[in-house]
Amino acid sequence: MTFDVDLVVAGAGGGLTAAIRAAELGLDVLVVDSDQNFRRGNNTSMSTAMIPGPGSRFQAAAGIDDSPELFVADVERKTGGTADVRIASALAHVGAELVEWLADHVGMPIELPTDFAYPGHSARRVHSLPGRHGSSLLRHLLEAVDRSERIDLMVPARLTTVEAGGDGGRIAVVETPDGGREEISTRAVLLATNGYGADAALVATHLPEIAGAHYHGGEHSRGDALRIGGELGAATGFLDAYQGHAALSASAQTLVTWTAVMHGGAVVDTGGRRFGDETTGYSEYAAALAARPGGRGWLVFDERIDGLCRSFGDYQDVLAAGAVRSADSVPELAELIGVPAEPLESELDALAGVAAGEQADRFGRTTATPLGAPLRAVEIIPALFHTQGGVLVDEHARVLDTAGEPIPGLYAAGGAAAGISGHGAAGYLAGNGLLPALGLAYLAAGHLARSASTTRSLTPEGAR
Numbered sequence: 001m002t003f004d005v006d007l008v009v010a011g012a013g014g015g016l017t018a019a020i021r022a023a024e025l026g027l028d029v030l031v032v033d034s035d036q037n038f039r040r041g042n043n044t045s046m047s048t049a050m051i052p053g054p055g056s057r058f059q060a061a062a063g064i065d066d067s068p069e070l071f072v073a074d075v076e077r078k079t080g081g082t083a084d085v086r087i088a089s090a091l092a093h094v095g096a097e098l099v100e101w102l103a104d105h106v107g108m109p110i111e112l113p114t115d116f117a118y119p120g121h122s123a124r125r126v127h128s129l130p131g132r133h134g135s136s137l138l139r140h141l142l143e144a145v146d147r148s149e150r151i152d153l154m155v156p157a158r159l160t161t162v163e164a165g166g167d168g169g170r171i172a173v174v175e176t177p178d179g180g181r182e183e184i185s186t187r188a189v190l191l192a193t194n195g196y197g198a199d200a201a202l203v204a205t206h207l208p209e210i211a212g213a214h215y216h217g218g219e220h221s222r223g224d225a226l227r228i229g230g231e232l233g234a235a236t237g238f239l240d241a242y243q244g245h246a247a248l249s250a251s252a253q254t255l256v257t258w259t260a261v262m263h264g265g266a267v268v269d270t271g272g273r274r275f276g277d278e279t280t281g282y283s284e285y286a287a288a289l290a291a292r293p294g295g296r297g298w299l300v301f302d303e304r305i306d307g308l309c310r311s312f313g314d315y316q317d318v319l320a321a322g323a324v325r326s327a328d329s330v331p332e333l334a335e336l337i338g339v340p341a342e343p344l345e346s347e348l349d350a351l352a353g354v355a356a357g358e359q360a361d362r363f364g365r366t367t368a369t370p371l372g373a374p375l376r377a378v379e380i381i382p383a384l385f386h387t388q389g390g391v392l393v394d395e396h397a398r399v400l401d402t403a404g405e406p407i408p409g410l411y412a413a414g415g416a417a418a419g420i421s422g423h424g425a426a427g428y429l430a431g432n433g434l435l436p437a438l439g440l441a442y443l444a445a446g447h448l449a450r451s452a453s454t455t456r457s458l459t460p461e462g463a464r
Helices: 016-024 057-061 068-079 085-106 134-147 200-206 224-231 284-290 303-309 313-320 330-337 341-355 434-452
Strands: 005-010 029-032 151-154 158-164 170-175 181-191 242-249 266-269 297-302 325-327 375-387 398-400 406-412
Touching (some): 005 016, 005 170, 029 170, 068 085, 158 181, 158 224, 181 434, 200 375, 242 284, 266 341, 284 375, 297 303, 303 375, 330 375, 406 434
Parallel strands (some): 005 029, 005 181, 029 151
Antiparallel strands (some): 158 170, 170 181, 242 375
């Protein structure tokens, strides 16, 4: 049988990695996406472009000793041993290859921030791009797609069904907003449609603790992979897992980087009180903030930290929106943001005592820095960024059925697949959204190319 294409990728975010890698390996690819505004509205474009790459050459150049095994140990520690170790190991071992491939083949200006540590990572392994914003990452992926003669992009178009095809292939049924319907024969389909964060009913069912929070993700993340996979007998798992964030600017609706906390900032509620160890992680702190009176609070820091955050594009947007308040003293700041001065001053004094080694933090925080005038504050609200549960996959990103066997011709990546964050929000490590999105897509393309090479001779990209 002659296939229309070798691979249909549903989702023009991290799934573009599969398209580019598959084309590089001699396969023909069609990418479909239901969102005509995906360039600025999907979860990849809204991310902070952070990708763990343990053992990369960028780490070696910076003198950082790291390994896939160390990363897997961090994942197990952060998730309390509940993560899928097979998938964590597969992603850990492909992480360095992935970030180096993004630099060398895709042309991304990959960099390794070493000025601070992300919560839960025992080594500085989170690679990013200048500006640390997903829009830049997505732009580079799209430029690589445009350079390839083997990749076609069909937008807006939604994958609605995957049916059995001839010669072990698949029929991808795609619909357009005008009611058009097209059946595409393909060797395989990659589900890269993200999770179900935009479906309020699914969120209420699986994530009740964060269901009332603001959703800050792609509006087309409606659980398509769960539905399509379910129709084909796919198993699902970790549907209670998600990435939250406790620092969305209430007025700018833009992320305030958690770097402010890791450099010494404090999070207080509307009563001026801290309510936990902020450094445990921004994901699990979202539910903690949501549970406070009014479901909001303030991120308090100083001029030094303000300067350190300015390398983040998101923080520049928060500044431009006028969301950062400034004051020359704690009482002045308290009056400005509408919280009681006495508890706020007490909290900041206590953190200074922790920094000086004079006392232990009552919440167990061990990293602290005295905050000095002029002070800064941003009103923050909790947010759900994306879900982390989905169809179960193996180390090649093949979707598994309820008996644990691969479903022929079906792969999944990113939020469409069950990730490596265990259950709930506490297991999330920085970059554990993009690594499964790009890493599983990269692995899927490689596996499909190896499988296809047994039935026909593959040629380098461009040699039709």
